[in-house]
Amino acid sequence: MLKIELNKLNDLFAKISSSTDLILPVTVAGETNFAKYEDGAEVNLSVQTVKSAKDSFFPQAEDLMKFKTEGKKIDIIDVREKVESFVLFGVRACDYRSFEILDRVFLVDPIDTYYKAKREKGVIVTLACSRPEESCFCSAFGIDATNPLGDVTTYIADGFLYWNANTDKGNALTDAVKDLFAQADSNDEAKIDEQKKNTKEILSKLPYANVDLSGFTPDKLNELFNDAKWEELSEACLGCGSCTFVCPTCQCYDIKDFKTNDGVKRFRCWDSCMYADFTKMAHGNSRNFQLQRFRQRFMHKLVYYPSNNEGIYSCVGCGRCVKKCPISMNIAKVIKTIGGKNND
Amino acid sequence: MQRIENLMKAKAIELLENGTVNRVLGWTAGDFYYDNTPAIFNSKEEIEKSFVYNSFCGANLSKYLVKERKNEGKILVFLKPCDTYSFNQLVKEHRVNKDNIYIVGIECQGHLSIEAIKAKGIDGVVGLEENGEEVTVKSIYGDKTVVRGEVMLEKCLSCKSKKHVAYDELIIVNEMPEADSMKRFSKVAELEAMTADERFAFWKSELSKCIRCNACRNVCPACTCTKCVFDNPESGVDAKANADKFEEKLFHIIRSFHVTGRCTDCGECSRVCPQNIPLHLINRKYIKDINEFYGEYQAGADTESKAPLTAFTTSDIEPGSNLKEGK
Amino acid sequence: MQEINKEYQPLIVAFCCNWCSYAGADLAGSSRLSYPANVKIIRVPCSCRVNPMFILKAFQRGADGVIMCGCHPGDCHYTTGNYYARRRMTLLFDMLDYLGIEKERTRVEWVSAAEGVKFSNVMNEFAAKICELGENKRLEDLRCKE
Numbered sequence: 001m002l003k004i005e006l007n008k009l010n011d012l013f014a015k016i017s018s019s020t021d022l023i024l025p026v027t028v029a030g031e032t033n034f035a036k037y038e039d040g041a042e043v044n045l046s047v048q049t050v051k052s053a054k055d056s057f058f059p060q061a062e063d064l065m066k067f068k069t070e071g072k073k074i075d076i077i078d079v080r081e082k083v084e085s086f087v088l089f090g091v092r093a094c095d096y097r098s099f100e101i102l103d104r105v106f107l108v109d110p111i112d113t114y115y116k117a118k119r120e121k122g123v124i125v126t127l128a129c130s131r132p133e134e135s136c137f138c139s140a141f142g143i144d145a146t147n148p149l150g151d152v153t154t155y156i157a158d159g160f161l162y163w164n165a166n167t168d169k170g171n172a173l174t175d176a177v178k179d180l181f182a183q184a185d186s187n188d189e190a191k192i193d194e195q196k197k198n199t200k201e202i203l204s205k206l207p208y209a210n211v212d213l214s215g216f217t218p219d220k221l222n223e224l225f226n227d228a229k230w231e232e233l234s235e236a237c238l239g240c241g242s243c244t245f246v247c248p249t250c251q252c253y254d255i256k257d258f259k260t261n262d263g264v265k266r267f268r269c270w271d272s273c274m275y276a277d278f279t280k281m282a283h284g285n286s287r288n289f290q291l292q293r294f295r296q297r298f299m300h301k302l303v304y305y306p307s308n309n310e311g312i313y314s315c316v317g318c319g320r321c322v323k324k325c326p327i328s329m330n331i332a333k334v335i336k337t338i339g340g341k342n343n344d
Numbered sequence: 345m346q347r348i349e350n351l352m353k354a355k356a357i358e359l360l361e362n363g364t365v366n367r368v369l370g371w372t373a374g375d376f377y378y379d380n381t382p383a384i385f386n387s388k389e390e391i392e393k394s395f396v397y398n399s400f401c402g403a404n405l406s407k408y409l410v411k412e413r414k415n416e417g418k419i420l421v422f423l424k425p426c427d428t429y430s431f432n433q434l435v436k437e438h439r440v441n442k443d444n445i446y447i448v449g450i451e452c453q454g455h456l457s458i459e460a461i462k463a464k465g466i467d468g469v470v471g472l473e474e475n476g477e478e479v480t481v482k483s484i485y486g487d488k489t490v491v492r493g494e495v496m497l498e499k500c501l502s503c504k505s506k507k508h509v510a511y512d513e514l515i516i517v518n519e520m521p522e523a524d525s526m527k528r529f530s531k532v533a534e535l536e537a538m539t540a541d542e543r544f545a546f547w548k549s550e551l552s553k554c555i556r557c558n559a560c561r562n563v564c565p566a567c568t569c570t571k572c573v574f575d576n577p578e579s580g581v582d583a584k585a586n587a588d589k590f591e592e593k594l595f596h597i598i599r600s601f602h603v604t605g606r607c608t609d610c611g612e613c614s615r616v617c618p619q620n621i622p623l624h625l626i627n628r629k630y631i632k633d634i635n636e637f638y639g640e641y642q643a644g645a646d647t648e649s650k651a652p653l654t655a656f657t658t659s660d661i662e663p664g665s666n667l668k669e670g671k
Numbered sequence: 672m673q674e675i676n677k678e679y680q681p682l683i684v685a686f687c688c689n690w691c692s693y694a695g696a697d698l699a700g701s702s703r704l705s706y707p708a709n710v711k712i713i714r715v716p717c718s719c720r721v722n723p724m725f726i727l728k729a730f731q732r733g734a735d736g737v738i739m740c741g742c743h744p745g746d747c748h749y750t751t752g753n754y755y756a757r758r759r760m761t762l763l764f765d766m767l768d769y770l771g772i773e774k775e776r777t778r779v780e781w782v783s784a785a786e787g788v789k790f791s792n793v794m795n796e797f798a799a800k801i802c803e804l805g806e807n808k809r810l811e812d813l814r815c816k817e
Contacts, residue, residue: 028549131467326563546771657754
């Protein structure tokens with residue numbers, strides 16, 4: 001394990017970004033989101049980002065192809081550029097798990113080449129949590145926030161950032177920046193272990209840490225779908241897309257055409273099941289009421305996805321939707337209301 | 345606060361039981377004291393179980409009445425002073441049926457923002473306690489005390505009025521502080537005094553945060569179109585993302601322009617923005633301009649007056665003539 | 672006609688009402704008065720038809736300046752259309768200025784059917800001003816510029 005003083009982090013960031021793009025939590029106009037590191041950027045590693053880290057692999061808007069028209073001739077232009085390798089720094093355990101969930105959607109047949117190219121080139125440097133928020137409930141999904149995986153795992157404790165490479169990609173990155181680091185000793189490891197222990201204690205005491213998910217099993221699909229409580233849960237829903245757009249695992253997208261001055265640009269952008277035109281087809285819309293759209297989001301995360309993916313829930317308990325819903329309705333409340341028996 | 349909540353509960357139960365109304369629109373308690381959700385209550389039991397009114401009931405309930413219009417019977421709604429302006433505006437636009445609504449105007453000492461509390465470096469908030477001007481925040485990292493006035497919602501810090509403009513009855517126990525409605529334009533004036541380049545830089549950094557979640561639009565009591573132009577594939581502007589930096593400007597200019605003269609400055613757009621974009625500064629600019637060019641006008645103050653954009657005088661000022669020369 | 676920068680040709684969109692300004696443009700043409708060829712006229716039934724979205728979309732599609740022309744206040748073919756348009760444009764232009772977009776890029780002129788000379792002068796003057804400002808960078812849509 002290696003270590004670097006926190007006040008030298010900017011040197012580390014400058015070094016990494018000199019050879020490759022570095023994406024990390026940056027504060028702009030008061031809000032922290034993952035963004036490209038530039039000289040003078042206000043890096044903030046102590047708060048949860050508003051949007052999740054999924055943008056790096058699955059951007060909110062992404063060009064797919066272009067059509068150029070000249071008279072009756074139409075040219076199809078591939079706009080995929082060669083993806084250069086990049087470093088994604090400061091990913092928390094919850095967001096890291098979300099990549100696995102997205103992989104199960106985008107990297108199964110038919111493989112999404114746009115996603116795959118970025119996924120292969122990204123080097124993920126995770127950061128262990130030491131100060132969870134009240135909205136966190138990753139432990140309900142079996143995630144250890146104090147020990148994230150990734151190509152490199154980092155810990156912040158006692159004025160230092162500790163750096164531990166886990167994979168070949170991680171080792172390659174470590175080699176490139178090695179000279180900025182000092183070797184950590186057993187004393188340092190004890191410090192990290194101590195911090196892990198303390199954090200775990202806090203995590204276990206969080207209000208949503210022990211929500212009971214046992215009620216969400218594929219065999220209860222019909223029962224859950226027809227639960228009468230969906231009505232009261234969804235009645236205040238505004239139908240905005242905040243929860244879906246801050247969510248690390250929401251993966252629905254829409255493909256749209258933009259008419260440029262001399263052709264068409266086809267792009268995809270995140271879609272939200274909360275929107276009235278979600279999955280609208282020629283015959284109309286399959287979900288006409290907010291209740292149905294609201295139910296879709298949670299049924300997808302807690303029932304449909306697990307039934308296709310060996311029981312893995314497509315929620316990671318990051319708590320972003322808990323914090324950002326304008327009317328304070330969220331997945332934790334849904335789980336508590338219609339989930340397992342052990343929720344009071 | 346507790347006293348008002350009890351009075352509200354008693355009133356709701358009374359009106360339900362004597363048959364004046366068949367349902368109640370209020371707030372239901374969440375898990376952390378600050379996460380209350382608007383809700384409909386149908387029975388005494390439901391009200392006793394989870395009805396809540398505390399300093400985190402900033403949500404404006406008037407827009408829910410548009411949806412409730414379709415349901416049978418009379419509904420009881422609790423409205424804060426500022427919410428009654430939105431209500432009046434909806435009446436004026438024939439979006440709600442006044443005859444089927446029973447309004448109880450409630451006392452408002454200003455509502456608090458959990459984001460403002462967290463901005464003070466307090467995290468892990470699992471509960472709060474209100475004692476007059478002080479709020480004790482219970483956190484997993486220890487308790488802290490903050491002053492109410494420092495952690496209020498932006499819309500309450502620049503409250504436009506403490507007067508209920510529509511109500512059937514009122515529940516007011518303590519005196520409400522006078523509001524200074526002109527104070528809300530100070531930040532707009534500050535921006536106006538900047539150079540165009542500074543303003544452009546300000547809005548660029550603010551609007552570039554926009555994730556196009558549409559929360560500002562969907563929460564807005566003035567945005568009640570059945571189909572928004574931004575949802576209509578025929579409009580050519582139905583992009584769901586800011587695929588180019590032009591999009592976010594187009595969206596916010598058109599969104600705010602569409603509510604110009606109808607916006608009561610309820611401040612919900614800024615409250616709900618997940619990226620905390622000061623959207624009220626866009627709406628207030630229009631309000632300020634209307635006041636300056638066409639005379640003082642407060643949308644929702646009444647249900648009859650003509651809106652500024654559906655009226656004119658022959659001597660209105662010419663477009664652009666008020667603007668300073670220079671880049 | 673004023674000398675206009677040969678290399679840079681700004682694109683100007685003019686929304687002209689059918690009853691006055693469009694006829695004014697016609698008169699300018701038939702009187703052989705010149706105005707810059709890069710002024711693209713879009714005929715609208717009344718200045719009141721101009722939705723703020725039209726102005727923004729013109730900028731999106733590459734316009735460097737947008738001008739709206741209608742009948743003189745009081746002379747509207749539909750009696751009051753241009754009065755409403757005037758209020759809307761006042762607020763819209765003020766908002767654009769507030770967001771930091773150069774105020775000189777937008778303009779409203781009242782041009783009657785008899786004012787061919789005014790039409791030509793206004794367009795020349797406006798084109799010269801836009802030339803001076805250069806390309807519209809603050810309301811451009813990069814997707815339309817490739």
